[in-house]
Amino acid sequence: MLSTLLIFAFFLPCCLSLPIIPKDILDDFDFFKDYFHRFFFTEEESLYSTMEDQLRFLQHFFRLEETGWLDEPTKAIIRQPRCGVRDIADYSFFPGKPKIKNNPITYSVINYPRGMSPRTVERILRKATEVWSSVTPLKFRRVYVKDSDIEFAFLYGDHGDGYPFDGKGEILAHAFAPHPVYQGTIHFDKDEDWSHSEEGINLFLVAVHEIGHALGLRHSQDSDSIMYPIYQYQDPKLFRLSDDDIIGIQTLY
Incomplete structure (x- = not known):
């Protein structure tokens, strides 16, 4: 109208x-x-x-x-909080279906959000990787070097990758598809109130979503999928990947 x-x-x-x-x-x-x-x-x-x-x-x-x-x-x-990666449909892949060739997949953590201890963040990120390794042959290993397969970082505003964060609010995080030359990156908006509960934004749920992108999955139309672009809280203790997520990741790996 x-x-x-x-x-x-x-x-x-x-x-x-x-x-x-x-x-x-x-x-x-x-x-x-x-x-x-x-x-x-x-x-x-x-x-x-x-x-x-x-x-x-x-x-x-x-x-x-x-x-x-x-x-x-x-x-x-x-108007709901969401991932900053562009949308497609059902489970889907980036052009060319890129995926990480290494196994185990190494990851590093560059820095941490305010209000959460590094130990808590490390535990949450490890748990998030285990979600994907539980349904694939993939293994993940934490490393302390620059050239890891996936790099986690908490950054503010315009941080140099062409996809600036908007401060506390709409865009929570983004990730880049696997690439044969440069390492995968997962960026979280440092302005958000990150948490391990239902308060603020639950880091575990967003990390699982962004790791899915770093492994090669795009967004899904299925609102039960962790790859759905809109943030939806659920109890991490009860969290399970949807059939859509499992079919998508097992098709790649």
């Missing part, structure tokens, strides 16, 4: 008074455009699709009712 209103307004003769669109609606509209271009298709890729098409595409991905409107369920889901 909003897109229709804007299109209608655009083509009205300049001498006519345009309808006044409330600022909160325009703010939601701008937020959606930025969100869609960051996580689905860039502005250039979206040139030949209407706003209604883009809304339906996003709604289809998140398995919402495909209204083509910027309705309340759509606004709610794009």
Whole structure:
């Protein structure tokens, strides 16, 4: 409905008074455009699709009712904390299906978040790697050298990789696909309130998700999957990979 209103307004003769669109609606509209271009298709890729098409595409991905409107369920889901990696569908892989060739996979920890002891962080990250090794032949080994297969780091704002964090709020972390030349990296936004419980953002759950990316998995449409882009708390003691996660990782490894 909003897109229709804007299109209608655009083509009205300049001498006519345009309808006044409330600022909160325009703010939601701008937020959606930025969100869609960051996580689905860039502005250039979206040139030949209407706003209604883009809304339906996003709604289809998140398995919402495909209204083509910027309705309340759509606004709610794009405002939730999430991973900074772009979205695709079901379990899926990065182009070329890259994966880490080494086994055991080595990992290093560059620094730690505020409010959590290094010992606690190390325990959580080790547990997160064990989630993936429990369903594959993969093993993980903590090392203290620079050239590890995966590097964990907690960083602020614009940290030099072209994917700046936004401070406490929307983007929690991101990771890069396996690469044959340079090591894998997993970055957590240091501004977040990281925790080992339901308070703040649970580090274990986000680490499992980002390790999935570092191993070669992209995002999933399945809301039960740990590779679903939206952060959803669940008790780490009861955590299990979904069938979607297991099929995806076992297809690669």
